[in-house]
Amino acid sequence: MSTLEIKDLHVKIKDEPAHAEILRGVDLTVRTGEVHALMGPNGNGKSTLAETIMGNPRYVVTQGDILIDGQSLLEMAVDARARAGLFLGMQYPAEIAGVTNAEFIRAAINARRPDDDQIPIMQFLAQLDQTMATLEMPDNMADRYLNQGFSGGEKKRNEILQLMMIHPKFALLDEIDSGLDIDALRIVAKGVNLQRGPEFGSLIITHYQRLLDYIVPDYVHVMKDGQIIETGGAELAKDLEKTGYSHLKAGESNA
């Protein structure tokens, strides 16, 4: 079992040091085998948390720590964090021309393997075909340039394709359901559910209970004003669907 620990995490935007902290003391532990949902109103730090765990250079940690199995990630570059087992399914994946989807995914797999043990091409293609079929993606998406000209839904599906091919220990999924119709949502959820097991933990950021009907979480957390203000089981998400967030107490002011 592996553990991703967030301890008293305080975060600012690097280019705006005078601006108040976006995260103001987040504590959260995700173990492999668990699925956690992170909910809450817009602009309260959910994406900042995911991006900071991944190591997005836009954010700077001013206090606290992020650890996998007791080892701090703070001094590690983004690619080293990825190889340590993290995966971030992004809200706005970048588009890169000149690099095919298949070529990119193979490079990502090989980055986790020693130079003298790269994945054989036939084995890779067989896995890719099978995974794309599971996600009901057309064959030509393997040979198209990475995310270029992909629709919103195709990009999200492509994030899940990468997740399934890379097999990370911990997946942070940032609004993987936004912009998806109900069929696409079902397919994306199927992909995530196939990853579930004792070797896989996930933190799913969403605004909507709808996704959690398909991916039933073990824990639900609510973030407001840069702090986790409430934690419960799957039923918490159902309650929030009825009541909204406004009745929940705001985080303590840092003024």
Add this chain to the structure above:
Amino acid sequence: MPEQRLPSTPKIPLARYLKQAKDTQPVSMVQVTAPDAVTVRPGTAAAFASDDQLDTWLRQDAQQMTIVEIPAGFTTSAPLVLTGPADGGGVLLIRVGEGAHVVLQEEWRSRGTLLGIGVQVQLAPHAVVSWLTYDALRATTAVIKRTADLAAGSQLNWTVAGFSQNSGASLVTVNLNGEGAQATANVGVLASGKQHIGYTTAMTNYGRKTRGHINQRGVITGSAHLIFNGIGHIVQGARGSDNQQENRVLMLAERARGDANPILLIDENDVTAGHAASVTRVDKAQLYYLMSRGLSYALASRLVIRGFLEAGLAEITDPTLKQELFETIDETLVNENA
């Protein structure tokens, strides 16, 4: 006959290059792989048009002269491969007959001290030409001018891949002479080491309802200096014409220097024209995305750079050539980072 002038090449010291002694020892002609209907023969200086002082310099004591004639109505999807001599420059004239549909693949890997290379392609009415120019020159300095003249209703889709090691000047000139002629010039350049190289891509609308687009992409590493001039010119009388250009330069090293100079000259009212230019560094959002999947900084950079150049080289469909270009990009960046 009035005295000829040099073509306009802002920031490129063309006059200085032309003062140096050009390589003049004779070499073999351009090698052409084509069906029998295409004729290839030695040329004479008189066959080559001379619009300016540079044309005259190129055809004078040219190391070789080659004329290729493609008959009217000739159609093939297999590329006609034209390979410049390994040890020199010279001039090449290609006449494409009326209504012909051809793919030209022109490659130069020549060595030399100061090479002069002139290439002229003449499109007869309604000819449709896809032209790929691949420069992988190993000369010290090269001065190159390529010109396409388009008659009415002809179409040119031209990609210039500049992967040479030399310094010097490269002119890409398109004249939209006949009504309704259309051309796109895509230029992708990788400049490295101590190279000092300038590209001037000029698109001129002479005929009515003509359409010309320039798209230049350059990547600069080491202490190289790359100059991109784009000159769009709509002359008086070319009503209903369109002239667009985009010039983008990506700088990878502190000592790299890049210039992107868009120039629009509009002498007619009833036209559309536009330009965009930028000199930037590597896109951090793209790097972050690739690295978030575990790719190292070095590999992620290579892929981002490849993607940037791809926008200038997208029309290259030959997989072998494309692979060679990608490998050249990778090797160049590895060497620069070593």
